[in-house]
Amino acid sequence: MNSIKAIQDEIIEEFSLFEDWMQRYEYMIELGKSLPLINNDYKTDKYIIKGCQSKVWVHANLDGDKLKFTADSDAIITKGIIAILIRVFSDQNPKDILEADTDFIDKIGLKEHLSPTRANGLVSMVKQIKMYAVVFQTQFN
Amino acid sequence: MIDIKKIRSDFPILSRKINGKDLVYFDNAATSQTPKQVIDVIVDYYTRLNSNIHRGVHKLSQEATDAYEKARVKIQKHFNVAKSCQIIFTAGTTESINLVASGYSKFLKSDDELIISALEHHSNIVPWQMLCEKTGAILKVIPMSLDGTLDMNTFYNLLSSKTKLVFVNHVSNALGTVNPIEDIIIKAHEYGAKVLVDGAQACPHIKPDLQALDVDFYVTSAHKLCGPTGVGMLYGKLELLKSLPPYQGGGEMISTVTFEKTTYADLPHKFEAGTPNIAGGIAFGAALDYMNSIGFDNIAEYENELLNYATNALKKIDGIKIYGEVKNKTAVISFNIKGIHPYDIGSILDQLGIAVRTGHHCAQPIMDFFAIPGTVRASFSFYNTFVEIDRFVEAVNKAATMLK
Numbered sequence: 001m002n003s004i005k006a007i008q009d010e011i012i013e014e015f016s017l018f019e020d021w022m023q024r025y026e027y028m029i030e031l032g033k034s035l036p037l038i039n040n041d042y043k044t045d046k047y048i049i050k051g052c053q054s055k056v057w058v059h060a061n062l063d064g065d066k067l068k069f070t071a072d073s074d075a076i077i078t079k080g081i082i083a084i085l086i087r088v089f090s091d092q093n094p095k096d097i098l099e100a101d102t103d104f105i106d107k108i109g110l111k112e113h114l115s116p117t118r119a120n121g122l123v124s125m126v127k128q129i130k131m132y133a134v135v136f137q138t139q140f141n
Numbered sequence: 142m143i144d145i146k147k148i149r150s151d152f153p154i155l156s157r158k159i160n161g162k163d164l165v166y167f168d169n170a171a172t173s174q175t176p177k178q179v180i181d182v183i184v185d186y187y188t189r190l191n192s193n194i195h196r197g198v199h200k201l202s203q204e205a206t207d208a209y210e211k212a213r214v215k216i217q218k219h220f221n222v223a224k225s226c227q228i229i230f231t232a233g234t235t236e237s238i239n240l241v242a243s244g245y246s247k248f249l250k251s252d253d254e255l256i257i258s259a260l261e262h263h264s265n266i267v268p269w270q271m272l273c274e275k276t277g278a279i280l281k282v283i284p285m286s287l288d289g290t291l292d293m294n295t296f297y298n299l300l301s302s303k304t305k306l307v308f309v310n311h312v313s314n315a316l317g318t319v320n321p322i323e324d325i326i327i328k329a330h331e332y333g334a335k336v337l338v339d340g341a342q343a344c345p346h347i348k349p350d351l352q353a354l355d356v357d358f359y360v361t362s363a364h365k366l367c368g369p370t371g372v373g374m375l376y377g378k379l380e381l382l383k384s385l386p387p388y389q390g391g392g393e394m395i396s397t398v399t400f401e402k403t404t405y406a407d408l409p410h411k412f413e414a415g416t417p418n419i420a421g422g423i424a425f426g427a428a429l430d431y432m433n434s435i436g437f438d439n440i441a442e443y444e445n446e447l448l449n450y451a452t453n454a455l456k457k458i459d460g461i462k463i464y465g466e467v468k469n470k471t472a473v474i475s476f477n478i479k480g481i482h483p484y485d486i487g488s489i490l491d492q493l494g495i496a497v498r499t500g501h502h503c504a505q506p507i508m509d510f511f512a513i514p515g516t517v518r519a520s521f522s523f524y525n526t527f528v529e530i531d532r533f534v535e536a537v538n539k540a541a542t543m544l545k
Contacts (some may be wrong), residue, residue: 021160021492022543029485052485053500063273063378075482076544099313113488120484 004096007088008104024109028080037073037082038072041070049121049128054078060132066091067128067136078120081105081141085122089129092117094137143443148524150433151176155524159425162407162494165529169414170314170473170520171498172364173345175332175428178369182427186420193416195393198493210421213409213424216374217430220359221350226408227382230422232340233373235264238308240341240375240412241337242268243415244385245306251277254303256296256334258287258320263503265339269308271534278305278502285510288466289316297328304334311343315504316520317473319343326356335381341373342367345473345522346444351376363421368428372421375412382408389414440523444472446531449523458541471519476503481544483517489540493534 002010018024032056042059054075061068069090073079088098088104104112116123149155152174157164166174191409192201194209210225212253217225231237231420255269259282274282283296291309307329312319326336337358345366351359358381362373377385387394387405389415396404405411432440451474455461455519460479487499500515501508508515 025489025492026543043279054482055514075484077488078482082307112491 004088004092004100008100011084012104012107021109025077025121028073028084029076030080032073032079032084032085036084037079040107041125042070049124053120056125058083058125060129060136061063062136062139063091065093065140067094067097067132069123069132071129073121075120077113078122081122082125084108084110085125085129094140095134098137099128100131143439143523145508145524146528147308149526151178151431152524153177153180155303159494159496160492165495165525165532167519167521167525167529167533168496168498169345169525170317170342170518171366173522174524175369176367176431178431179427182424183369183420186423191420193350194419195410195437196310203418208423209417212423213428215426219433220350221352221377222374222377223352227376229375229381229382229409230417231360231373231412232364232371233364234339234360235406237358238265238337238339238376239268241358241480242272242383242389243388246272246275247386248384249276249278249305252303254299254301255279255541256283256299256304256307256329258280258283258291258505260289260291260316260320261308261310261320261504261506262314262339262341263505265308265310266284268505269306276350282516283309285507288467289313289318289470289523290467291318291320293321293324296325300328300332300334302332304329304332306335306337310335310339310341311349312340312346312471313465313504313507314342314473315502315507315527316475317342317520318465318467318469319471322356323354324380324445326354328356330355342471342473345432346437346441348433357381363425365429367431368430369421370537371420371423374425379408382412385412387411387414391415393417393531397424405483435523442444443523444521447525447527448472448474450527451519451521451530451534454530455513455537458534458538460541464511467496473516473518474520475516477513477516478541478544481541483515484539484545486517486540489543490536492519493536495536498534499541501503 038057043057047057047059056073058071071081071082090097096124105111114122154174190205192205194206213225213228216228255278257280281299284292286292309320309325311322322338329336335357338356340359340361344361355449357378359376364370394411395407396406443498462477466473483499487497498518
């Protein structure tokens, strides 16, 4: 598995091939549509993050020393961004997750979706991913 | 008639580019844009007049006080109110509602009943729930029909001698429905109940005559009618305002203070503790001057044309559902497209330079009623154009194609 940084660079490179916002958004919509992101058993209130705009469900489990995330949203663009976040953060060490940032989102032109004013649940989702990392890292120590 | 070219030149923000495209601002129900006539008044206040009011003997304080009180009189005249002291400056609609709700705890006992409409914004729900928790009074709800109007027969049945207060918005923020407040006020008064009307969404489109309405309390915000944020008003009948206790303690609201007892100032100062938003109050007056110079009849006529034009164009889109299609509504269209989340449409529109509101519009009970996560809401103002609507409809079509 590549490091978080390597995956982020890979995504930045992929996005640099898009000529305009339409292509970026079409790609995200494709991502959002194609991926089955979460087991329906986890699409419950226990795993929900309620944004004013869209809902997000996040579930985490430990696989060896790696954290695996699954997530979903009721809005397709939100779901596309979730797919990107999962590609970056899933299957990584809790320690690496804690040290990573999300600056790459600016570089691929999707910054506004990770702004708190959007209230789409994504900011809380990143927080949640970090929280899981904290909890599982404590278990290792 | 509206001179749209002249009007648009009054609003500097309308020439902004968003994502390389001309801004189309269709989020007027959230806040309206500010014409330079109002911006100039704010700049002039801080350039020439800035000082504290109602207390200084010096020239600046005198001039600032005069300007502030003149604005109060403008508001009084605009709403056809008998005395200027019945206009209380507040931070806006939400504070005005909280002021009345807080004061009313003095008059309520358990088992008293309050009636609210199902069309309310959260700011006209939560303060009354808090009041009920405090006093043991019971909150009853006038239900909504599928077309977005209030079920008036149920309202008549809810009224009884236990009813103390009725609150309803003049116009619904989520759907644009104009509520039959005249009828609500008359019927509530037959049972001795008082009525508070939230005019935040109505005042940008309608000029209400508060004496003719015989309403007990009427509240609104300046920022929805071309004024600045952070200022609004509470109107109340004289005897009601006199009997309500002060909301906040502080300077300006007192007559004499000793450590044993404080006597409160007369209206309106009893409710205006501390240094107010002076520039905001003056600009509120200027905003009303601006709107009146265009004329509310002209505004209503033009906005209605925009509404009909946009409604007809949107209806041609496959799978569209418009919420709250009643005859008597302001220039607001709340809609969804089948199988598409409103957030996704809003995100695409933003890329195209078009500002709309998406989400539950702080009116979750309405969204629950329709069993939807939210809507896309386009709200028009007299400075919007038919060309902008064409661009908007084209953009919604584009979003629908991308997202389907």
